[in-house]
Amino acid sequence: MSSLTLYTPAGVLAKSQPLKRAAKRLGQLGFEVEIDADALARHQRFAGDDATRLAALHRVAEAAPSVALASRGGYGLTRLLDQIDWALLARAVERGTRWVGHSDLTSLHLGLLAHTKLRSAEAFGLWAGPLACDDFGREEAEGGVDEITRDCFVEAMQGLLEAVGFRTEAGFDGLHARGTLWGGNLCVLNSLLGTPHFPKIKGGILFLEDVNEHPYRVERMLLQLAQAGVLQAQKAVVLGEFSAWKKSPLDRGYTLKSAIAAVRERCPGLLILTGLPFGHVPTKVCLPVGAKMDLVVQGREALMIWGPDPAHHQHAHDCDEACSHEAEHEAKRPSSR
């Protein structure tokens, strides 16, 4: 049975019920769940003051559970970045910990890539994935926990998930790119630009998502990454969901597609794929941040495959289906591989 600690490094939990629901559900899935002592701490909009949250993060690292799952994101890790003991968090990974989450947790993942050797270690210790309350804490009336999110998470935490598949747009048939997977929330990632916490990764596969950001803001952030030379240094950019933004009467036909087109126009040769099931949406895959992976596309079927030996990968999670099928995974491999 895997040990799993729930902790709250950023925004405050307004209620305790979602955390309790998440703990119960994760217990039913076979995890030995522990809730950090300060998971429900409150200080203004934060889950405790900075010292409390930093201590919680370090406490989790010292305990080194199999899974360190953040209860929610929000805003808060930015305040801690200069004080986090990155080596301590990396040592937890060496002892087997998987740091899981998305949104504000992007800065934890990217800070670890920037400050430690985790990138080259391929330790699979950083996972872009669910947040306890947002995903496992959802009420049944709201649809409960998404099955794909749940299954992907369980497989990933067992070390069994070795690929994810999704349907992308036409135009990438035959693509095969290999690089370090990195990324997360676009806004949080950009908030690290120019700071020591931004990892310098070249030849990578950069995945991005965001929420509540109008496409013009998404475009501005992507163009900043382009003007900073980050985008063009990647083998590919894979876009997840950009959700919950509101149209403006001034848009006059400008959409997220227009934003992506504008970025493509300015970065000739850069591959920007869409359709990754990841973001502030119920259905999200788990992705190993910092791992070397292969991105292969056949027709419109994209597959992200990681692990030391692609020939041994047998657990793909195809999000067009609810579970993984080895045969299907095999079938999706382009003949060129």
Next chain:
Amino acid sequence: MSSLTLYTPAGVLAKSQPLKRAAKRLGQLGFEVEIDADALARHQRFAGDDATRLAALHRVAEAAPSVALASRGGYGLTRLLDQIDWALLARAVERGTRWVGHSDLTSLHLGLLAHTKLRSAEAFGLWAGPLACDDFGREEAEGGVDEITRDCFVEAMQGLLEAVGFRTEAGFDGLHARGTLWGGNLCVLNSLLGTPHFPKIKGGILFLEDVNEHPYRVERMLLQLAQAGVLQAQKAVVLGEFSAWKKSPLDRGYTLKSAIAAVRERCPGLLILTGLPFGHVPTKVCLPVGAKMDLVVQGREALMIWGPDPAHHQHAHDCDEACSHEAEHEAKRPSSR
């Protein structure tokens, strides 16, 4: 009579009336107003496609009017930054042009500081100030054009404005700092971080404002500037208005003051003053971006004074009053100067 060209480098003008009202009012103020041929162009949410807006910007630069006043901000200059002929815009300044605006225009000002010698030239060619439609295009029913905004603008464009005064918070009595004034919209400024368009200014006086940004986002942007080493390299940071943000039930007492306190805590020794009448609000002063200036505080009265010889400064604009008073200006100078 000063020539003044209205042009639209970023967001589309939904209606033509505000531009017409602005042109009329500016004419009444004594400017010889010209409206650029594409000021009302439309392409999605932009005032014409990128080529159209870039051509308009370069056309204005070639004509080199006394005043190049943007009709509005919005989003759009980011798309042009890599293509702007910065030297052409700087030559216009040498010929006497003042580039005026705020919001998205921040990237034009900062790009000029990053790419040309305007910073050291002290040419007073870049002015953070009103936008034609937002300020001079306001309907009388909405209060019309703000008197301070109008008077500051007219004085600045005549070369007569040499200082602005405002009431800041307690704790800065006796302050005297000298440095290059730079800054503008926080979000736009941060969108340049890590790119070639971000000017590397040390020992400066950095002014910042924003609109529609929750304090936690303001804090995140300021902390990014701190983590990037930008804030600590400045003599002082002067905050304008942070307007039109909405409280969240999760704030639980967290406010803009909390955000500023958090930044101060992380940047010991850094002077962060508040109260600058500038931003997305009706009342805004004009500020010479790139100029060397003195920031002096006596009691809670702050004064920003620029120009080659502070002894000759006789036109302060005090925003606690509606017009400038030399005697008052004199009275405000700390005895140490």
